[in-house]
Amino acid sequence: PNRSGRNKTTTTPLLHTTSTIRSLPLPTLLLTMSLSLQSGGTSSRALPSTLSASDGTQTTTRPITTGTSVLGVKYRNGVMLAADTLCSYGSLAKYKNAKRLLPVNSRTLIGGSGEYSDLQAINDLLRRNALEDRCTADSLYEEENNEECAKEVWSYLRAVMYNRRNKMNPLWNDIVVAGFKQNEDGSTSDEPFLGIVDKIGTAYEDDILATGFGGYIALPLMREKYHPDMEEGEARALLEDCLRILFYRDCRALNRVQIAKVERGGQVLVSEPYELDTHWDFEGFVTNKGEMGTDGGW
Secondary structure: OOOOOOOOOOOHHHHHHHHHHHHOOHHHHHHHHHHHHHOOOOOOOOOOOOOOOOOOOOOOOOOOEEEOOEEEEEEOOEEEEEEEOOEEEOOEEEEOOOOOEEEEEOOEEEEEEEEHHHHHHHHHHHHHHHHHHHHOOOOOOOHHHHOOOHHHHHHHHHHHHHHHHHOOOOOOEEEEEEEEEEOOOOOEEEEEEEEEEOOOOOEEEOOEEEOHHHHOOHHHHHHHHOOOOOOHHHHHHHHHHHHHHHHHHOOOOOOEEEEEEEEOOOEEEEOOOEEOOOOOOOHHHHOOHHHOOOOOOO
């Protein structure tokens, strides 16, 4: 007993335990802590979990936020594209002001259907390339000759799409490229260009093009009405009629649309979104199918 009559507290066991912990190798110490946590212990700093064999590079297996048809047609003085502004989240018509007609430079225009985030990535890629071309040009005053023409953009996108497809991580888009070709000296040619690239790198050119559901509904109508010497007003009326019919028949379409054009001389114009007039007085829309003398189908 000490002077106050109380027994002294012995600290030897605590010192012995501390020295024992310090003498343990690091792997043994970590294993001991792990076992104590599994048996119900707590810690403010958990050990990192080990990656399983199934973890790794994640890829997009199906598109989620998607846009539908893009239509394109050549006319007398240029090329015109049309698309609606709806992006569907699955079957939900969620984003109604998504612009899918995008200028690349002063003589090239693209329009995309499919996954909207992939379309944004493609647009960013093309803009980076355009900026790099301007920064590495011999002269900052020869802007037109430094820009890629529509066919160059189309060929580049074909390689990008095919490369991503071979990596089993495709960009889920069908891209329509519109503009003009270029001459050997780099100046803009008078020959219009209209081409398409799909998500696996398949590419071709034509005078009229349609992606998505428009390839089944709008393309036959465009083939019937198209002629090479169409005026701008005729081309616009044709595209608006096709978009209106797609709104009637395609549940992923909308009557809020955009029209864009590339004119001879290198001018790219994209309209603000506007709504198409629709007419629902067609007998097939207002009469019960069973009263039309048919089997109830369309």
